[in-house]
Amino acid sequence: MTIDSTNLAFILFAVFIATTLVLVTYAGRQSRKASDFYNAGGSLNGFQNGLAISADYMSAASFLGIAGLISLYGFDGFFYSVGFLVAWLLALLLIAEPLRNTGRYTMGDAVAFRMRQRPVRTAAAGSTLVVSIFYLLAQMVGAGALVALLLNLTDPAAKNWIIAAVGAIMVVYVVVGGMRGTTYVQITQAFLLITGAAILTFLVLLNFDFNLNSLLGKASEMSGLGQAFLEPGGRFAVEVVGDSWASFIGKLDLISLSIALVLGTAGLPHILIRFYTVPTAQVARKSVNWAIGNIGLFYLMTIALGFGAAALVTRETLGRGVNDDGSLVDSSGNVAVPQLSVVLGGGEGSFGGAIMLAFIGAVAFAVILATVAGLTLATSSSFAHDLYGSVIRKGKASSKEEVHVARIATVVIGAVAVILAIFSQGLNVAFLVGLAFAIAASANLPAVVLTMFWKSFNTRGAVWAIWGGLGSALVLLFLSPNFTGAANSLIPLSTGIDINFFPLRNPGLFSIPFGFFMGWLGTVTSKERDKELWAELEVRSLTGADVGERPSH
Template sequence: MNHLLLAADAHSTTRTFTISLFVVFVLITLAITVWASRQTRSAADFYAGGRSFSGFQNGMAIGGDYMSAASFLGIAGIIALSGYDGFLYSIGFLVAWLVALLLVAELMRNSGKYTMADVLAFRLRQRPVRTAAAVSTITVSIFYLLAQMVGAGALVALLLGIKPGQTFLGMSPDTAKIATIIFVGVLMIVYVVVGGMKGTTYVQIVKAFLLMCGALLMTLLVLAAFKFNLSSLLGEAATKSGKGAAFLEPGLRYGKDVAGDATQTFYNKMDLLSLGIALVLGTAGLPHILIRFYTVPSAKAARKSVLWAIGLIGAFYLMTLALGFGAAALVGGEAITAQDKAGNTAAPQLAQALGERYLGGSTGGSILLAVIAAVAFATILAVVAGLTLASSSSLAHDFYANVLKRGQTSERQEVQVARVSAFVIGAISIVLAIFAQSLNVAFLVALAFAVAASGNLPAILYSLFWKRFTTAGATAAIYGGLISAVVLVFFSPVVSGSPTAMFPHSDWQWFPLSNPGLISIPIGFLCGWLGTLLSREPADAAKYAEMEVRSLTGAGAH
């Protein structure tokens, strides 16, 4: 059913409408960013939005930051292609918030100032810890940025109706995707450089509202198509998937039993376990989520913001069930993979199918597709802005101001360096995203979660809860977890040795798991423990006591 496949088959007027929607959204967000820039007068404004956001506002912004292209595009695609196994991502992303709420949210807000490294450096030596934290923050952010930009490229190729053999503005499909990635990269740099945290937060709030409305509309239309009968929806999805009952059972994508190959079966089971651990533990170590806790005025507001975020995120991930299975039932696996092999366009294709069904044929389908795709594009822009802000802030505040300049710098200089850093990080992300276009965006985000849980989380938890923890332990935990995760990813089937790898025509893989979390997360905790035990540096008991009081009560918090 080619009419379900490509938006451009409707009319050239549809393409014009689509582009107009994008332009309108970009202009609105740029206006918000310019307005916010006039409110940004200090480092606290640039890094933490002046700590002026309420619990509800910050909860919406956290939701906007967290519900990324991986959530909207990637998870819907994985569910549409892999059924039951795809929903594991939704469960993992949601459960991860309980870890963040119980272990880090309030304590981080009370103990830090602008970045994750503020907490680590409170009772440890500043320079080595801040350097390690900056390296880790940038690495995790770049992994996450890749996912958003890959999603943007796939989305715009669908929207503009570009298929093999066609051109748009003289560009081939691949060139158009690359141009989109560059465009998104430039926009995210503008948001951060001009608007800082205030501009980024308001863009995320607007985006969260649009995404929830779009997902709710599509969910209701999918359920209406099957007369609100979930059994009919799941049955039709299983039939259209071409995989029958296996589509609704575990083992289609993860944990497969391979007949006659016990070793591969074992690896498949371990890969599933590795993915689950990375998803559940990763959120509490994500730099762009952690810095959101510094934008509220009190610990109470931090708790409220996380509760609001859990409500929003929980509702959204329940709706991904309808989006994923609805796409399988109404679009079909073949049509989805024909447009994008990784399934990243399943949700927009579902929007087109629903529009054609309920809004008056191909024109209605094209309009709903354009609206939902604009929401997805808003999602991408908001998340990449948050990621770029987190990494550029860490580079400027942690590395430049406190390592290179040893704290002897003005706020104005620090903010200027943060803005330059945004350019550099944006450029690196653009280049890497061009090579990662064949990967599913939810899968890419799972890698970012694994890297965050391997390097950042051990250092954060040890610093908050282990009295004896030392500087050597912190740097060992961050570098040990980070390097092991990145090395294992580089030598895994994700990068080479498989048809869907980043470099499909090369093969240097020897690590059998697609997600390194099962190995790299324990390595991070082990390195932190060993580094502390082997260090001759005495723990500062007085500083730990002060940090414990501050983190638990909020006394003396910024």
């Protein structure tokens, strides 16, 4: 990387930040009511919201992480793309429309609709906070590493400053622009991301005469793994020779991750609140259609980006060097896309390479900022609307007061996320994201699905489903090799602390069914059955009558 690309990247970052700040200020001027802050007044159309959803969803883990995994491990990286896309069908078929019709601003609105407000909203806010903070950490840790790399900053303190800067910018987006401003940033990002990925894809395919077969052939040849590069098992559930138990656990772990991916999307709070930004359920459906189109197109392009990087960039470069024992210095592959862009632009030291690298760096930066802004908004909304408005002030707070609290919460959440991210830089980004999906699927999905479709579901069921799913996911995590007892655990082996009793790294296989089970158990052990509110919820959820109005209790 030359000085040219670093300077150019700085300029492009500055242009992006300046443009988005103008958009956000403009959005802030347009915003008068509380609903502008929470859901952009419910005024977006399907195309706008679809783009914003895809920007919210496709984080740096998608743009850099998946292509990076493909570039180093081949087919298994693409496995992520499939799960992340298919997951949207659940949101489309069961969640988006009923949610739009029954809630206003937060996930808690819909789940607490026919329940006693305080316990359910406390639980909903609790799980929203945990899921979003995990996800936020992943993004910010990734941002620090990525931007430092792109700008060629070697000083460790530089990463901390970048994390702090990302935190500050996202806080400004949310405080000034609310949901409307965040949406504008996300729409800008979606255009940049698709354009960037399309340019790279086109150039990769051009190199191989638009022949997928020869692209895959060259990629497997360059990887040094031959056909195995194109087969499953390179990264996930790697066969352990002579240890069938370990091989089996690896396979279970892969299944657990798959369940978390496919069921987690429809439980992510920052995704759920995007369904509130449109006027009707029909538009909510259209926005999911647009989002699926956009997301599907992007994930399809990860084939060209990932295998293209494997075919055109040396393995040593992708891994940022090779250790003495032959292993790669960086086994994440996060630099594969930037490295690929250098090659496609004309190679190291060329002017074209510098331009491409700076452009792709700016896209990655935009991707991170748009996602963290959405996460911060979801968290502060839930804090202000569920915890402050309904639990602390028992519904007596004015909407103006709530938004004021939300803005303060945004600043606090930003500060907390920056501090946590600075101390978690050793954590693997993909691992944090996988975890956020598992927790979302365990804590949120059962409560949302059961409240929409199960007549008997009640307050105790909702509370037990959320806390049960959340608690079991977190407990299994602490007892897993992620935390202690393995070579790459968070707590190093050398400390001698070993509470590794649960062999799977992803808890979803057990914690998601447990969330549903607790929802059932809580419901049947409580006598509460509110027939009137069930009638209201069911009619509202399917017809969209009186949407956005207060439930009649």
